[in-house]
Amino acid sequence: MKGLRVALPGGTLFDAACSLLNAAGIARLDPARFDRELSVRDGDDTYVKVRPTDVPVYVEMGGCECGIVGKDVLWESSRECYELADLGFGQCRLVLAAPRDSALAQGTWPQSLRVATKYPESARRFFAARSLNVVVIRLHGSVELAPLTGLADCVLDITATGRTLAANNLVEIVEAGASTARFIANHAALKTRNETVAAIAVALRRAAAERLTKGAA
Amino acid sequence: MTGLDALPPGASVRRRADGFSDYLVGPAARRRILTDRFIETFEAWGYGFMVTPLIEPLDTIAAGVGGAQQSALFRFMDSDGALLALVGERTVSVARVVATQLQEGPFPLRLCYAGSVLRNQAPNGGRRRESLQAGCELIGAGGLAADAECIALAAAALERGGMEHIQVDVGHADFIPGLLDSAGLDPDAREEVLAALARRDLVAVESALEGTDAADAERRLLLAFPTLRGGREILDTAAGGLRGERPHRALQELAQLWDLLDAHAITDRVHLDLGAVRDWGYYTGPTFEVFSDDSGFALGSGGRYDTLLSRFGTALPATGFVLHVDRCHDSIARRAGSVTGSDAVHVSWENDAYDDALELARSLRNRGVACVCDLDADGDGVVRVTASGVRWSHRGRDEHGTVDAAVTALVSRPA
Numbered sequence: 001m002k003g004l005r006v007a008l009p010g011g012t013l014f015d016a017a018c019s020l021l022n023a024a025g026i027a028r029l030d031p032a033r034f035d036r037e038l039s040v041r042d043g044d045d046t047y048v049k050v051r052p053t054d055v056p057v058y059v060e061m062g063g064c065e066c067g068i069v070g071k072d073v074l075w076e077s078s079r080e081c082y083e084l085a086d087l088g089f090g091q092c093r094l095v096l097a098a099p100r101d102s103a104l105a106q107g108t109w110p111q112s113l114r115v116a117t118k119y120p121e122s123a124r125r126f127f128a129a130r131s132l133n134v135v136v137i138r139l140h141g142s143v144e145l146a147p148l149t150g151l152a153d154c155v156l157d158i159t160a161t162g163r164t165l166a167a168n169n170l171v172e173i174v175e176a177g178a179s180t181a182r183f184i185a186n187h188a189a190l191k192t193r194n195e196t197v198a199a200i201a202v203a204l205r206r207a208a209a210e211r212l213t214k215g216a217a
Numbered sequence: 218m219t220g221l222d223a224l225p226p227g228a229s230v231r232r233r234a235d236g237f238s239d240y241l242v243g244p245a246a247r248r249r250i251l252t253d254r255f256i257e258t259f260e261a262w263g264y265g266f267m268v269t270p271l272i273e274p275l276d277t278i279a280a281g282v283g284g285a286q287q288s289a290l291f292r293f294m295d296s297d298g299a300l301l302a303l304v305g306e307r308t309v310s311v312a313r314v315v316a317t318q319l320q321e322g323p324f325p326l327r328l329c330y331a332g333s334v335l336r337n338q339a340p341n342g343g344r345r346r347e348s349l350q351a352g353c354e355l356i357g358a359g360g361l362a363a364d365a366e367c368i369a370l371a372a373a374a375l376e377r378g379g380m381e382h383i384q385v386d387v388g389h390a391d392f393i394p395g396l397l398d399s400a401g402l403d404p405d406a407r408e409e410v411l412a413a414l415a416r417r418d419l420v421a422v423e424s425a426l427e428g429t430d431a432a433d434a435e436r437r438l439l440l441a442f443p444t445l446r447g448g449r450e451i452l453d454t455a456a457g458g459l460r461g462e463r464p465h466r467a468l469q470e471l472a473q474l475w476d477l478l479d480a481h482a483i484t485d486r487v488h489l490d491l492g493a494v495r496d497w498g499y500y501t502g503p504t505f506e507v508f509s510d511d512s513g514f515a516l517g518s519g520g521r522y523d524t525l526l527s528r529f530g531t532a533l534p535a536t537g538f539v540l541h542v543d544r545c546h547d548s549i550a551r552r553a554g555s556v557t558g559s560d561a562v563h564v565s566w567e568n569d570a571y572d573d574a575l576e577l578a579r580s581l582r583n584r585g586v587a588c589v590c591d592l593d594a595d596g597d598g599v600v601r602v603t604a605s606g607v608r609w610s611h612r613g614r615d616e617h618g619t620v621d622a623a624v625t626a627l628v629s630r631p632a
Contacts, residue, residue, distance in 0.1 A: 191506070
């Protein structure tokens with residue numbers, strides 16, 4: 001049987017993804033190797049390091065049988081993948097935040113709202129349930145600047161510690177969702193390589209649970 | 218080459234709409250041959266070929282498919298203001314035809330079709346917006362033998378089309394909803410779990426089950442979801458501890474279906490898959506998907522849909538399936554050495570031998586040999602017609618003779 005192709009997210013989740021795969025006994029990956037090559041062989045399997053937003057694309061289209069990616073990326077993606085396990089690491093939250101002195105921060109929701117975000121699809125779904133007149137402004141970075149410059153009334157953004165928000169005089173209004181890293185699989189691969197893929201999901205879950213207990217101890 | 222800053226004049230005229238494909242000579246022929254093989258197989262099993270329109274009123278489509286599928290359709294307005302759509306699948310059209318024109322039978326009715334379907338997906342996603350589907354519908358037969366026939370036929374057609382190592386996953390649309398019923402979940406939790414399953418988000422299934430009072434056996438099955446697959450033995454494993462009658466009935470049907478598939482001699486390619494996620498609003502009984510080991514997408518899928526025809530005024534049980542010709546074609550194209558190009562015999566001629574060359578070409582074509590005749594004299598075809606006769610090469614030897622002799626030799630040439 002040929003090996004698996006696994007998509008790993010570059011960026012903040014990368015090292016933890018490698019070490020969880022190692023801890024689960026699935027792979028023996030040296031994250032530093034990916035600085036020199038984007039595709040690394042480990043036994044019969046191939047690991048590729050791609051942009052986090054590209055992980056669901058590789059997995060849905062069958063370029064990789066499975067992958068690891070943050071839930072925040074899956075919210076934003078319209079790709080159909082199986083989400084098999086919560087890996088626990090990479091915790092962050094998607095929150096709506098507004099300037100400390102704004103009416104919104106005082107608990108008053110205005111009739112219309114301009115929201116700056118890097119997550120337009122999540123914003124669309126979050127506000128779909130609320131009867132507000134919302135204009136979503138898609139930015140590609142530093143969304144905290146949007147309220148400061150008057151471009152937007154508030155931001156919908158990912159925060160891990162809340163420090164960036166606080167540094168820009170923004171306060172959290174409401175949480176839209178909590179995210180962690182997930183193990184995802186291609187639809188056909190889950191059927192045709194079921195035992196392999198399911199075994200990885202089980203091993204990753206166990207390793208993630210162990211890591212969590214150790215972290216708590 | 219011209220850069221993005223300076224597109225050549227008329228560049229917009231040369232565009233092709235995103236998500237659509239041109240198929241040039243080789244791929245187009247392979248795709249057509251593949252479709253022909255599917256249809257030939259369907260006809261060999263007694264399914265009559267029929268054609269439905271590329272456009273249906275949106276109301277007709279809405280009677281059959283759910284909101285998510287409707288919103289992915291190309292829609293436009295008819296001259297009277299009514300909404301029309303390009304079809305995104307063809308089962309609903311076949312159901313409409315049967316319920317309105319073939320409602321007198323004789324049943325069971327076996328029908329097949331092939332045609333384009335369109336989905337207005339976001340461009341640049343690498344997904345096709347137009348694709349070719351070939352399918353069968355077996356209408357007016359409520360028994361499991363009909364489901365088994367469809368599964369066996371789908372497998373036979375794919376194999377006839379050259380798909381290798383196919384695997385059929387057979388599930389039951391009523392198993393998971395039935396499981397949720399017998400788990401004693403409240404309606405909200407039930408909806409949450411179903412929605413999470415439909416999104417294929419097993420993490421959410423787990424968290425939706427937490428804090429509910431789902432019974433142990435049901436909870437265990439729902440959490441083991443992706444691994445609820447195997448042969449007939451998994452049915453017994455799954456049945457243990459289940460209280461509700463509904464999931465038991467689904468398991469019994471799958472057991473009977475397995476025995477029927479065994480009679481069709483295809484259980485070596487079948488897995489029972491209790492965790493199959495399908496459109497629960499549409500399917501009412503056994504469902505299936507067909508995979509090969511070299512495609513990330515299902516090559517075919519189908520199942521029982523006993524409520525669809527009643528929405529068009531004629532209540533009839535029905536089962537059927539669709540094969541995705543383009544995904545099959547991708548799968549074939551990825552494998553080396555499977556190219557089947559056309560190899561028409563090239564006929565050249567000299568001076569005033571054009572009449573003879575055309576006569577030779579006519580004779581060959583009448584005997585089923587494809588041939589191309591030059592439009593101008595003195596070409597370099599493998600067959601050359603001159604005033605004094607025909608020269609051709611046959612099995613590596615140069616030969617010479619009359620038009621009739623050439624026809625006889627070329628008709629019998631090895632493929």
